[in-house]
Amino acid sequence: MINAVSTLDQIAAALEPYGLVLRGGFVFDEANSAPPPIEGVRAKSVVLVGHYGSSIWPHFIEWRRYRPDEPDPLDAWSKEVLTGVAGKIGAKAVFPSDTPYLPFQQWAKRAEGLLASPLGLLIHPEYGLWHAYRGALLFDRALDFPGCGPQRYPCDDCQDKPCLSACPVNAFSDGRYDVVRCRAHLASGEGGACLNGGCLARRACPVGREHAYNAPQMRFHMNAFAQG
Ligand code: B12
Ligand code: SF4
Ligand code: SF4
Known part of the structure; x- marks a missing residue:
């Protein structure tokens, strides 16, 4: 195995100017x-890349000033940044929106020791539900990663589970996420609180609230989702 520490340090340094982090x-x-x-190469290792809270937002907004007409701007920004980083370190960049979908959440569980919340989103003990993945770097060699055990799972200690009762249309009532009901509410003219302030179920979670996305980022994601 090749010692990954220098490769991981190199990646972290290359991501830092964009507010992105190794996950x-x-x-x-x-x-x-x-x-x-x-392209004929089977990957041996994967490194996940993402963000906690709004760390990417100022960098993305600055880039977007020069690309106001980009149809999927956050995907385009992620692809530009990560493809550049991958080229420098001999990796191949892949993305959550690539189809057929790659199992990003399964990878993330293994990579960072996280588990899914009742909402389907993975929960982080410090950042709560306020984090996501912007891409992954595939390597044709086995990197030697520092070990990662399971992290504390906050939902075990959460008696009331306010995330499950905060949705105005009970989109999480049957132990699954009813995306049709959610989108119908957002399109009904009654969903302003979600569209402008973020999913009320996600916002009800007390874990990592201080890392909740800033207002423009919240609106951006919700509107992209509602139009999706
Ligand atoms: C299709 C998709 C959706 C679909 C369907 C989700 C579903 N039922 O699987 C829809 C459009 C509904 C959706 C919605 C959202 N999604 Co989505 N989605 C995806 C996507 C592109 C593919 C999922 C998939 O099928 N993967 C393939 C399978 C094989 O991989 P997997 O790891 O095994 O998939 C897991 C998920 O499907 C998960 N799952 C099952 N049910 C649900 C329900 C929800 C709401 C989520 C988020 C996941 C989820 O369980 C699987 C097993 O671990 C992933 C990216 C990716 N490539 O995985 C993002 C992803 C899962 N979504 C994500 C997010 C953030 C959202 C939204 C919150 C978007 C937003 N507004 O910001 C919303 C939630 C709605 C809301 N009210 O806010 C994040 C989750 C990050 C995290 N912290 O875990 C991901 C990883 C994208 C990213 N860039 O980070 N999403
Ligand atoms: S409100 Fe409780 S159960 Fe729901 S995601 Fe947050 S910690 Fe987990
Ligand atoms: S966005 Fe609003 S309607 Fe959709 S699941 Fe969240 S709280 Fe419910």
């Missing part, structure tokens, strides 16, 4: 098999 990684095995070969 762990692992060597593929039977439990988490590699995606099909890309």
Whole structure:
């Protein structure tokens, strides 16, 4: 195995100017098999890249000033940044919106030891529900990652589970997320609180509230989702 520390340090340094962070990684095995070969090369390791809170926002907004007409601006920004970083370190960048969908949440569980909240989003013990993935770097070699055990799972200690009762149309009532009901509410003219301030179920979670996205980022994601 190749010692990954210098590679990981290199990636972290390359991501830092964009407010992006390393979100762990692992060597593929039977439990988490590699995606099909890309350009004839099968990946051996994966490193996840994302953000906590609004760390990317000022960098993305600055970039967007010069690309006001980009149809999927956050995806386009992520692709530009990560493809550049991947080229410098001999990796291949892949993205959450690539189809067929790559199992980003399964990878993230393994890479950072997170578990899913009742909403479907992975919950982080410090940042709560306020984090996401912007891409992943695939390597054709086995990197030697520092170990990552399971993290504390905040939902175990959360008696009242306010996330499950905060949605005005009970989109999480049957143990699953009713996306049709959610989108109908957003389109009904009654969903202003969600569209402008963010999903009320997500906002009801007490964990990592101080890392909730800023207002423009909240509106951006909700409007992109509502139009999606
Ligand atoms: C399709 C999709 C959706 C669909 C369907 C989700 C679903 N039922 O699976 C819709 C459009 C509903 C959706 C909505 C949202 N999504 Co979405 N979505 C995806 C996407 C592109 C593919 C999911 C998939 O099928 N993967 C393929 C399978 C094989 O991979 P997987 O890891 O096994 O998939 C897991 C998920 O499907 C998950 N899951 C099951 N039910 C639900 C329900 C929800 C709400 C979510 C988020 C996940 C989820 O369980 C699977 C097993 O771990 C992923 C990115 C990705 N490539 O994974 C983002 C992703 C799961 N979404 C994400 C987010 C943030 C959202 C939104 C909050 C968007 C927003 N507004 O910001 C919303 C939630 C709605 C709301 N009210 O706010 C994040 C989750 C980050 C995290 N902290 O866990 C991801 C990882 C994208 C990213 N860039 O980080 N999403
Ligand atoms: S409100 Fe409680 S159960 Fe819901 S996501 Fe937050 S910690 Fe987990
Ligand atoms: S965005 Fe609003 S309607 Fe949709 S799940 Fe969240 S709280 Fe419910």
